[in-house]
Amino acid sequence: MNKRGQYNFVLIFASLAGAMILLLAIYGAVKAGGTFQRQNEAEIAKSIDIVMNELQAGFAGAATSVISFPKVTRIKNECNLNSRFGENVISVQTKSSIGEDWTVNPQEYSIRNKYIFSETQDGKKFYIYSKPFETGYEVSDVIFITTGDYCFVYPPEEIAQEIEGLNVPNIGIQSDNGNNTCKEEAKKVCFGIAGCEIKVTGECNQQRCESEYDFGFITDENGEIKYYSENLLLGAIISEKADYECNIKRLLYRSSRVADILSRKIDLMNMRGCNNLLKMDLDRFAITLQNATAEDLGDIYYLANDLDKANSKGGECGLW
């Protein structure tokens, strides 16, 4: 009888202790798995930043690249203005087979020296385009990250040519000569006409405009209006309004800093006998840009145009 009781006690004790160790091991493994997933995601976010450095278009005009992931991945990009230069906060979430579908509270990675426009979508393939943003002089490259498909319906010649030249796989074109490279489920973007999810309205109607669509606004499927100019069009199409306008503020502030540096450069050039008369215009332009928003892009387009023309008259003593 005693032996049986003794045997039972040992069995219960061993089972309880064993179960506890086993549970602890499983808990540890799940936690460790989550940590490694977060580590992996943080590394991906940093790697995206490195890849984007290689993509700076520079004098090439534009650059295109693709990032492919083995698992369905979500790239989140938020813009915030916690400092004058602001920042893009990138986080990457990968789909997990254990526990929650997506990582909760993913590791965030701040990028202050880039201007990233993107949509929050899941996918395995992300397309990255880079184009220069200029306000007379070059300010920075702007980067667009998309994974969804778009269809540009009857775009003006110069936009159609640019898309074709970029060889952008997820943006199709439906042109008035009957050519159609759009995918069926693609989001439609109309130029000047209604009937699409997104409508682009060109507002550049002065003689100095190269095209009616040099600046204007887009109306998205939620009825929200986003103002754009030149190379920012794709950013306005793909981004959330708040993130888009935040990035524009960051870009315009950066432009004001460049204008300030150029204005001070004039002082040094004048001392060497290389006279440049743009100082006052640049100072005024820098003040205008400091607190400018997306709504001011049209006016900035004209001011930048005038500055560029005045600068080209400077010949060798030109600033850019």
Next chain:
Amino acid sequence: MVNKIADMKIMQMTFMILFVFIFFTFAFLFFVSTQSGKVNENFNVLQKESAIASIETIANMPELSCDSSRTLCIDEDKIVVFGSISNSYRNFWPVASIRVRKIFPKSAKDIKCPATNCTYYEVYNSNQTNYKSEGTFVSICKVVRNENVAQEICEPGRLDVGVKISS
């Protein structure tokens, strides 16, 4: 007697479980230390890659570059101007320091610009002590007017970027 045997058995079992637990704890600690070493190593590799990739981006920034049509060309006037305002660009780059060095004529002494016969410009310094330098050769150019003709004069230089290293 029976109680003593039972106590022994319980003790034996307790020690056994304790040893198993200690074994797994050590195995886990070993795994964690290996992984954290890897994380550290990955961090340093990514920091280095990031700095190397940043070098060209920094050289081509409008705040420093000659113009957008030329790569790896630094405007000497812009460096002078930028040196005085670089504090407002703190945390703008993922780097610890940026220096532009004149490499010709070679000088035995490092003299900070602006000064006579200076050898380098300190564009940005985060005052970090733990960093490693990566760099590339660049042209340092400025426009001067000689006998009523404005011309651009360039000299060879080196752009050095400090990479933060984790301790």
